[in-house]
Amino acid sequence: MATVEFRQASRIYDPARPPAVSRVNLEIADGEFLVLVGPSGCGKSTTLRMLAGLEPVDEGQILIDGQDVTETRPRERDVAMVFQSYALYPNMTARQNMAFALENAKVDKATIEERVAFAAKMLDLEDLIDKKPAAMSGGQRQRVAMGRAIVRQPKVFLMDEPLSNLDAKLRVSTRAQILALQRELGTTTVYVTHDQTEAMTMGDRVCVLKKGILQQVDTPDTLYNNPGNTFVATFIGSPAMTIIENVPFIDGRVVGGKDHALDYYMPRELAAKVKTDRVVVGVRPENWEIAGVNHAGEQYGLPVHVDIVEHLGSELYVYGSRQEQADSKVAVRGDRITVKVPRGIDIDQGDTIYLRPMEGGSVFFDPETEINYDYL
Incomplete structure (x- = not known):
């Protein structure tokens, strides 16, 4: 578990145009579930990728547990990311997909087996452990992707719209599962979604972005009942204010x-x-x-x-x-x-x-x- 801090962090693709992410100041507490939400193109996925090290920070800093990781390589940040597209290896079983990163890190075999078994039990994947992704449903593949992140026991979980490819009913059940999982593990989690209902039901706090600029960070209750501006007022809540x-x-x-x-x-x-x-x-x-x-x-x-x-x-x-x-x-x-x-x-x-x-x-x-x- 860890704290995360953005200090005036910006991502600038083109100096002639407004930044994709502009001077974000954000503190995430140890064990907190923070949701980044906003319309398409607002910079939420870019902000997450900056934290993961997949996008450079052109201005400002990012700290994990008080340590500046702005120039640190992704694999040295001790974060685990769950992608929208699952990103599983199709030629590997669920067990092999979950164990792959640990094997690369030269973790001993007994520890790998213990962690994979723990994740498989937690995610109800025991019956699928030796199946390949092609034999699984979308929800099962997403659980394997989550298991791959869990076995690494990272400081921070990063989730980039992990439910967007699922049907409505499966989204609701998987949403509850992710939340229960995070509560059990207590791992600091940053979760990106464009779905404000998802944001309101999952986040300890919700961070609303618009055109790369942070609009408001607060509890779901406060965002709904006392929005900081008219954008937050109309974006949060369905139907809108x-x-x-x-x-x-x-x-x-x-x-x-x-x-x-x-x-x-x-x-x-x-x-x-x-x-x-x-x-x-x-x-x-x-x-x-x-x-x-x-x-x-x-x-x-x-x-x-x-x-x-x-x-x-x-x-x-x-x-x-x-x-x-x-x-x-x-x-x-x-x-x-x-x-x-x-x-x-x-x-x-x-x-x-x-x-x-x-x-x-x-x-x-x-x-x-x-x-x-x-x-x-």
């Missing part, structure tokens, strides 16, 4: 114009930080209160035309567009409002629903920087 722009701010109060649905006071400590006459408001799908369906109800509500009704078994979501554009300055980003519908309320496509944010259910962002006022 609704972002409402240009909401007037007057005397400590947000004022939603003629719709009245956004008329309420901001928390005093946040209101003191507002230096403009407008703010950006974010609301999660479950934090909308439905004041009425096809009628305004007793309270004012934001009128929304229901475009799509999505049934997900135990949950119901509706996607709609703001119907009454009475206040032209107030705008919904993407013209899409997502609402989680409580049980007992019937809503159909084409209905008009009237919405109000629940008390304490909104997040407020600075309109210029799009940073959450909590972090200013």
Whole structure:
């Protein structure tokens, strides 16, 4: 087990273009499961490969257990990587694949057999130990790839989208298996995924990247309930947070114009930080209160035309567009409002629903920087 630290670490492919990874500062605790997440091309796999030594660090440093490994060769860093494509030797059995790195390192035969048996039992591979990859399913191959990493007993596990080639059901079961495995071994793990649901369910902390720049590192709970900026707010959470722009701010109060649905006071400590006459408001799908369906109800509500009704078994979501554009300055980003519908309320496509944010259910962002006022 080990600590990992990135100090102003950058990867620059072309000096004429923005860095693929830009001045990342990140500390990973001993035994922590950290997930790197972000859209395609954000630099998450490059960051992982920099830690593995497969990509050079053009600026800054990377430390493992306090030791600078920036210029150290990959095989001397004592890390083990699990790739998206399994990368198994097709002519070798599962046993041979797992033992190969140890044999190259001149580990004695008894130790190799002990470690391979331990990994095979832990990963439920005992019945497959003498089979070759061609005779295995995708999930079984991935378990062999994980076993190959486990037998090395590295300081750090690195996993680069290891579940992306699996079907949905197998992804869920393998995800739980990886998490249980890491908890049992206690090995520091850095895990890359583009799937924010995977990130939220697996990580002790989650690091969100955008265009090579670290946006926020925190627990899944904090990222969801108190995102650092509008990018994190809309990337984390499925369905995404609704972002409402240009909401007037007057005397400590947000004022939603003629719709009245956004008329309420901001928390005093946040209101003191507002230096403009407008703010950006974010609301999660479950934090909308439905004041009425096809009628305004007793309270004012934001009128929304229901475009799509999505049934997900135990949950119901509706996607709609703001119907009454009475206040032209107030705008919904993407013209899409997502609402989680409580049980007992019937809503159909084409209905008009009237919405109000629940008390304490909104997040407020600075309109210029799009940073959450909590972090200013």
